[in-house]
Amino acid sequence: MREGVVLVLGGARSGKSAYAERLVTESGLTAVYVATAEAGDAEMAARIAEHRARRGAGWTTVEAPKRLEQILAREAGAGRALLVDCLTLWLSNITLAGADAEARCRALADAAPRLPGLVVFVSNEVGLGLVPDTPLGRRFRDAQGRLNQAMAAVAAQVVFMAAGLPVVLKGKS
Numbered sequence: 001m002r003e004g005v006v007l008v009l010g011g012a013r014s015g016k017s018a019y020a021e022r023l024v025t026e027s028g029l030t031a032v033y034v035a036t037a038e039a040g041d042a043e044m045a046a047r048i049a050e051h052r053a054r055r056g057a058g059w060t061t062v063e064a065p066k067r068l069e070q071i072l073a074r075e076a077g078a079g080r081a082l083l084v085d086c087l088t089l090w091l092s093n094i095t096l097a098g099a100d101a102e103a104r105c106r107a108l109a110d111a112a113p114r115l116p117g118l119v120v121f122v123s124n125e126v127g128l129g130l131v132p133d134t135p136l137g138r139r140f141r142d143a144q145g146r147l148n149q150a151m152a153a154v155a156a157q158v159v160f161m162a163a164g165l166p167v168v169l170k171g172k173s
Contacts, residue, residue, distance in 0.1 A: 072115055
């Protein structure tokens, strides 16, 4: 796929990021990694370093832990492929910052199909596991599910990753 919106879903360590990186690399477009993670501790810093090392030097990295909509509007363009990794961390960041997450998610889903170039979003499917035992956990799980549904509705292609294997849910492989 050389343009449009792609959503790559899956659980933790399912191969989502590596698959999304391959989509961007194989597109032949200028690769831009839109990072939503913040290195709040040593373990997260190590995860970020692992992702950077895997991508290599051919990528431009842009930080967007909370201002994703603005960064996408600025960075998207013809001849460019953006990889947003990941929507789950972005949702967590804006939720904990006290933003109106529902409005922000709606704005992102509305804007995504109008972005030029290729935009690949990575997101966790968090609704397949245990029911969270706290109200905040349940609200987050529900918000993540609604965000994934909204993004899937506007995506040209949706891929679910399980054990490193892609299962195309929507669009062509």
